[in-house]
Amino acid sequence: MRNDIVLSSRVRLARNFEDIPFDVSQRPEFAAICISRTVNALKAAGVDGGFEFFRLRDMSDASRQAMAESRLISRDLLSTPESSAALVRPEDALSIMINEDDHLRIQCIRPEMDLLSAASACFRVDDALSRQVSFAFDEQLGYLTACPTNTGTGMRASLLMHLPLLTRAKKMGDVGQLVAKVGLNIRGVYGEGSDALGNIYQISNQVTLGRTEQELISTVTALGNQLCDMESALRDKAMQEGRIPLEDVVFRAWGALTNARLMPLNEFYQHWSSVRLGAALGLLKLPLALTDALLDHVQDAHLCVWAEEALTGAALNEARATRAREMLTLAP
DSSP: OHHHHEEEEEEEEEEOBTTSOSOOTTOHHHHHHHHHHHHHHHHHHTOOTTOEEEEGGGSOHHHHHHHHHTTSSOTGGGGOTTTOEEEEEGGGTEEEEESSSSSEEEEEEEESSOHHHHHHHHHHHHHHHHTTSOBOEETTTEEOOSSGGGTBTOEEEEEEEEOHHHHHTTOHHHHHHHHHHTTEEEEBTTBTTOOOGGGEEEEEESOOTTOOHHHHHHHHHHHHHHHHHHHHHHHHHHHHHOHHHHHHHHHHHHHHHHHOSOOOHHHHHHHHHHHHHHHHTTSSOOOHHHHHHHHHHTSHHHHHHHHTSOOOHHHHHHHHHHHHHHHHHTOO
């Protein structure tokens, strides 16, 4: 049941060029060097195949917001579109963000619990770049980064987890204490400062200094397994002792998502969480991959791209309801 609870695994590496100041947001000449150097290094290393180059200033606001909604780039990267860029290989959710807090953020997202695969993809890119360029590195501290908490390996490993019954049982306070004890963070779906919409939580390491990459991956994986056990126990209990009330919540949510004509985003998240739980428990004959894809497709910017026009207010809520109905009712 691990993969019924873990939506995805993400690994991110922070790297900076040794000869360029860390903060380039106000220095367009340095920002341009970071972009061209990264593109050229990838090409020289022979690993540029499949990557698409995006200069944020040349994209529509909806298009770059949609990339952030899919977590291919961070929301922080959106704050400096004039100086920022990204290289993205969509087929395996591998991306290189250029000129966020650090010069480079190499990131890979894998479905389900698969941190090792995500890390391997990031390290292949990191190794290829390292053969062409020099990153800021100290023999004692490790990789030097704009934020001290990233200094060391420069690696953040995270799991995106769906924990509806732990939330309903008001156990997330206990979960927060458990997470803190092992030196990890628990945040919302889009990381620091975001809410746990749809009962989705991101578990990640807090610091990287003094810890090896393998230790960080092992710690996050072990905690992920522990939270899966806790959530699974509550799901089993609900199926055995409260199946009818649980089915009522699931099928009411299914009815709303497949029939509503207006769907505000916060209401969508509530129903989506119940529908995904129903799919995970076999109450609904619905692939989890579809429910997880739906989560992206009904976000505001995705809907604007889909409709090929700027949507706001009721028009946005109408489009969200339409998109949800179409995707769910056409499910195999």
